[in-house]
Amino acid sequence: xxxxxxxxxxxxxxxxxxxxHETTRTKRRNAAEARFKAYGIAAIATGLFFLVALLVAILxxxxxxxxxxxxxxxxxxxxxxxDKNGNRNPEDLAKVSTFGYKPVVxxxxxxxxxxxxxxxxFAKEKDVEDxxxxxxxxxxxxxxxxxxxxxGETVDFRLLASSRxxxxxxxxxxxxALARDxxxxxxxxxxxxxxxxxxxxxxTFNADFxxxxxxxxxxxxxxxxxxxxxxxxFMMIVVLALALxxxxxxxxxxEEFAPQNKWTxxxxxxxxxxxxxxxxxxxxxxxxxxxQIAHLPQSxxxxxxxxxxxxxxxxxxxxxxxxLKAVPPSIRDAALGVGASKMQSVFHHxxxxxxxxxxxxxxIGLAQAxxxxxxxxxxxxxxxxxxxxxxxxxxxxxxxxSAMPAQIxxxxxxxxxxxxxxxxGGIIILxxxxxxxxxxxxxxxxxxxxxx
Amino acid sequence: MPLLWLFILILALxxxxxxxxxxxxxxxxxxxxxxxxxxxxYYGSNVLLAVLIPGLAVLLLWLILQPMLIQGQVSSMxxxxxxxxxxxxxxxxxxxxxxxxxxxxxxxxxxLTREQARxxxxxLTDIRARLGAVGVALGSNxxxxxxxxxxxxxxxxxxGNWMMTVAVLGAALAGFAVSMxxxxxxxxxxxxVEKVILGLLIGAASIAILxxxxxxxxxxxxxxxxxxxxxxxxxxxxxTWSPSFGGGSELGILPLFWGTLYVSIIALLxxxxxxxxxxxxxxxxxxxxxxxxxxxLLEVLAGIPTIVYGLFALLTVGPMLMTVFGSDGGLGWMxxxxxxxxxxxxxxxxxxxxxxxxxDDIINAVPQAMRDGSLGxxxxxxxxxxxxxxxxxxxxxxxxxxxxxSRAIGETMxxxxxxxxxxxxxxxxxxAMTTVTTRIVSQxxxxxxxxxxxxxxxxxxxxTLFVITLCLNIFALVIVRKYREQYD
Numbered sequence: 001x002x003x004x005x006x007x008x009x010x011x012x013x014x015x016x017x018x019x020x021h022e023t024t025r026t027k028r029r030n031a032a033e034a035r036f037k038a039y040g041i042a043a044i045a046t047g048l049f050f051l052v053a054l055l056v057a058i059l060x061x062x063x064x065x066x067x068x069x070x071x072x073x074x075x076x077x078x079x080x081x082x083d084k085n086g087n088r089n090p091e092d093l094a095k096v097s098t099f100g101y102k103p104v105v106x107x108x109x110x111x112x113x114x115x116x117x118x119x120x121x122f123a124k125e126k127d128v129e130d131x132x133x134x135x136x137x138x139x140x141x142x143x144x145x146x147x148x149x150x151x152g153e154t155v156d157f158r159l160l161a162s163s164r165x166x167x168x169x170x171x172x173x174x175x176x177a178l179a180r181d182x183x184x185x186x187x188x189x190x191x192x193x194x195x196x197x198x199x200x201x202x203x204t205f206n207a208d209f210x211x212x213x214x215x216x217x218x219x220x221x222x223x224x225x226x227x228x229x230x231x232x233x234f235m236m237i238v239v240l241a242l243a244l245x246x247x248x249x250x251x252x253x254x255e256e257f258a259p260q261n262k263w264t265x266x267x268x269x270x271x272x273x274x275x276x277x278x279x280x281x282x283x284x285x286x287x288x289x290x291x292q293i294a295h296l297p298q299s300x301x302x303x304x305x306x307x308x309x310x311x312x313x314x315x316x317x318x319x320x321x322x323x324l325k326a327v328p329p330s331i332r333d334a335a336l337g338v339g340a341s342k343m344q345s346v347f348h349h350x351x352x353x354x355x356x357x358x359x360x361x362x363x364i365g366l367a368q369a370x371x372x373x374x375x376x377x378x379x380x381x382x383x384x385x386x387x388x389x390x391x392x393x394x395x396x397x398x399x400x401x402s403a404m405p406a407q408i409x410x411x412x413x414x415x416x417x418x419x420x421x422x423x424x425g426g427i428i429i430l431x432x433x434x435x436x437x438x439x440x441x442x443x444x445x446x447x448x449x450x451x452x
Numbered sequence: 453m454p455l456l457w458l459f460i461l462i463l464a465l466x467x468x469x470x471x472x473x474x475x476x477x478x479x480x481x482x483x484x485x486x487x488x489x490x491x492x493x494y495y496g497s498n499v500l501l502a503v504l505i506p507g508l509a510v511l512l513l514w515l516i517l518q519p520m521l522i523q524g525q526v527s528s529m530x531x532x533x534x535x536x537x538x539x540x541x542x543x544x545x546x547x548x549x550x551x552x553x554x555x556x557x558x559x560x561x562x563x564l565t566r567e568q569a570r571x572x573x574x575x576l577t578d579i580r581a582r583l584g585a586v587g588v589a590l591g592s593n594x595x596x597x598x599x600x601x602x603x604x605x606x607x608x609x610x611x612g613n614w615m616m617t618v619a620v621l622g623a624a625l626a627g628f629a630v631s632m633x634x635x636x637x638x639x640x641x642x643x644x645v646e647k648v649i650l651g652l653l654i655g656a657a658s659i660a661i662l663x664x665x666x667x668x669x670x671x672x673x674x675x676x677x678x679x680x681x682x683x684x685x686x687x688x689x690x691x692t693w694s695p696s697f698g699g700g701s702e703l704g705i706l707p708l709f710w711g712t713l714y715v716s717i718i719a720l721l722x723x724x725x726x727x728x729x730x731x732x733x734x735x736x737x738x739x740x741x742x743x744x745x746x747x748x749l750l751e752v753l754a755g756i757p758t759i760v761y762g763l764f765a766l767l768t769v770g771p772m773l774m775t776v777f778g779s780d781g782g783l784g785w786m787x788x789x790x791x792x793x794x795x796x797x798x799x800x801x802x803x804x805x806x807x808x809x810x811x812d813d814i815i816n817a818v819p820q821a822m823r824d825g826s827l828g829x830x831x832x833x834x835x836x837x838x839x840x841x842x843x844x845x846x847x848x849x850x851x852x853x854x855x856x857x858s859r860a861i862g863e864t865m866x867x868x869x870x871x872x873x874x875x876x877x878x879x880x881x882x883x884a885m886t887t888v889t890t891r892i893v894s895q896x897x898x899x900x901x902x903x904x905x906x907x908x909x910x911x912x913x914x915x916t917l918f919v920i921t922l923c924l925n926i927f928a929l930v931i932v933r934k935y936r937e938q939y940d
Contacts, residue, residue, distance in 0.1 A: 029832055036834035040733025043726045047750045047808070050801045054756070057768045249656035257650060258657070270660040276855065276925040277918065278862020280889050281667060284896075284914040288670030292902060295519075310663050317660070343646040371757025374864035377893050405759045412763050412869060420767055427760050438755065 065425025068206035231401030238305025247316030283375030299400035319361025356448030473499030502631035507624030674911035693875035722800025727807025765870030814848030
């Protein structure tokens with residue numbers, strides 16, 4: 001306001017002041033206008049820049065996790081080492097531990113290198129085994145135990161390379177960095193290069209990352225997100241089965257039946273506050289009520305699902321109420337007019353019409369729950385290795401498992417940088433799920449939304 | 453799985469009731485539907501509900517009460533010498549349960565007969581080995597009182613389960629019989645069914661209150677426990693945070709609180725200008741096309757899970773800040789990638805869409821007449837925004853900022869991964885500090901023993917967090933609501 005009363009206000013009697021001649025003051029005001037607009041554009045550009053930076057970081061760091069370096073070599077399964085009695089008795093076979101298999105695999109690697117006349121520059125030829133993952137002996141053993149008839153034959157195996165070799169081909173590990181590394185020497189990388197040239201080693205798509213189980217801290221090359229994906233799935237089943245009916249029922253009551261009184265007010269205030277309570281507080285609630293008092297098993301998807309249900313309920317209730325409110329009163333009046341009871345008018349007419357909106361809200365709520373991590377930390381869904389698929393439906397709900405975001409957090413905490421790549425890769429998978437759910441929600445809204 | 457069977461049995465009884473109730477009503481009206489008070493299905497549903505509700509209610513109550521009763525009975529069998537406090541009693545009781553489970557499994561697999569399981573003695577048999585053979589590994593040898601308690605536990609459980617079956621089926625059948633007898637053509641079946649449904653709807657709506665109650669009670673009780681072990685004054689005004697599970701911890705909240713505040717301030721310094729200017733541009737300047745693209749894109753930032761931001765802070769922003777402010781090659785202000793600045797910047801990015809979409813709504817709610825008046829007097833667009841629209845929208849924007857602040861204070865994953873673990877009272881934003889939420893996570897993760905002050909402090913921290921965010925939220929909502937009333 002002061003602009004208009006200031007002494008340099010509209011120039012009195014200044015003949016030059018017209019629409020065609022900008023005075024300094026007009027210039028200043030126009031410049032301020034342009035600056036202001038530029039700030040707005042800059043703000044939006046900054047926001048979008050962060051979005052792009054985030055996506056670039058995710059894709060750039062995460063995509064390599066979907067590829068893995070494999071070594072394909074023929075392994076001679078010598079009977080003398082793997083089945084001394086020669087009777088293929090499963091119990092005797094099981095007695096040979098992974099340690100018994102290790103030399104078999106190492107010998108096979110050495111033989112394969114020699115066959116391709118790749119020089120082994122180590123004092124002990126055995127040291128070349130560091131190229132392979134620590135998991136390969138177990139892999140060969142499992143195959144043999146499942147198919148005892150293979151003993152005595154030479155079988156082609158596709159074995160995981162160690163995470164450092166894998167990182168070398170992905171550009172994460174350099175020769176200089178290996179100078180300080182006890183696990184692998186630069187000579188190993190020379191061999192690896194030669195193996196690639198000879199076709200023994202290849203970096204290909206790694207389905208085990210998507211469908212496999214988590215591995216111990218020392219074997220990042222083996223870790224996958226599949227088991228925690230199943231954990232997340234079971235949690236989402238719990239959330240859907242509880243939050244949708246309860247949320248819809250609560251919204252119907254509040255929107256259609258609730259009288260205007262203190263109790264209703266209390267419920268409404270509660271719902272809007274719960275929507276803003278920090279998610280970690282729900283984790284504390286889950287820990288205290290479901291684990292401390294109700295003695296439900298720790299780390300179980302059932303408990304995770306219950307906690308996330310309480311967290312998503314406000315979201316679902318708010319969106320359901322909005323879509324119930326959008327159904328015009330004339331529908332209710334018409335139903336009541338032909339003799340329906342209040343309950344019938346709601347369940348037979350209003351609810352079906354509001355369903356697309358309700359489903360959209362539910363899917364968005366589910367997506368929110370799927371990405372939530374903090375409450376899961378408190379009910380113990382981290383800190384252990386989700387290495388086994390659940391045996392059945394009941395065990396899927398009750399047995400300890402991880403969830404996708406918890407698994408990502410777990411990987412981010414581990415010391416080996418190879419796990420960071422896994423964590424980014426896990427995020428890609430998580431985001432693909434979230435994106436799919438959101439797209440479904442948008443399509444649902446576009447397809448079924450009615451304007452009255 | 454007898455529980456599952458019981459459940460299925462009740463369901464089957466309910467379905468049978470539905471069919472019989474429906475037929476009975478129709479028969480009473482001699483097949484003429486017009487003589488019925490309600491539609492035939494309501495008579496069926498009435499019987500169905502009369503079976504399910506008492507049956508399931510008894511089942512649920514029994515399932516809650518039986519373990520409590522048995523626990524009380526069995527724990528009185530354990531000699532006082534075997535435990536010192538409640539925590540170790542719980543440990544003994546979990547041993548008892550485990551042994552009882554083991555005996556059940558042994559009986560099931562046939563390695564023990566029922567009588568053997570009942571009469572077995574620790575003096576005569578090596579229980580641990582016997583149970584180990586059926587796949588139940590025990591941590592230590594079984595004391596005789598544990599075994600006795602386990603055997604008592606098994607008998608009481610068996611009797612309890614048997615009685616439960618009888619009681620549940622009894623209740624269901626009683627409901628069945630009563631509702632069937634009352635079914636005739638003049639019965640107001642629809643009204644009674646609708647009453648039950650309304651009750652269910654009210655129950656569902658009350659869950660919100662139960663949740664709040666659960667949060668408040670679980671926080672309050674554990675916080676009181678904590679203050680019994682650790683003086684409240686030292687907690688609220690202590691300036692050192694050094695928990696050690698061995699004892700002698702100092703648990704002052706001030707350094708955590710400072711860390712939380714510092715991170716939130718930086719986050720708001722990033723989010724508020726960017727979010728506010730974005731909102732102003734989108735609502736006052738942008739054409740419909742730009743708005744249709746930019747607004748959803750900005751809101752994508754809000755849909756990204758916080759764990760992603762956490763990882764972004766830890767692995768991208770942290771190292772990037774290190775190259776500028778770090779000790780080798782940079783300005784030397786920063787010791788490691790985790791710092792208040794790292795977490796604050798990333799949290800600010802997370803909050804941008806939160807601030808912008810809330811402010812956008814509020815700016816749009818300012819009546820067009822006010823803008824027109826200002827423009828008509830010759831003000832430029834930016835003058836209108838600064839001198840008319842923003843003052844009018846100010847209360848709402850303050851509300852939005854408060855909501856964003858409450859978000860920032862309660863945010864967990866970004867600070868867990870990005871802010872570090874050292875509790876310090878320091879002004880350097882490139883220093884690693886820790887926050888309330890981070891400490892809640894680290895004090896409670898993977899820990900089921902709630903007897904020590906070091907674990908219980910997490911509840912006190914949670915309580916503080918809950919109260920602060922609640923106050924901010926309520927304050928913000930009141931402001932927003934009051935403001936809206938002015939123009940609607």
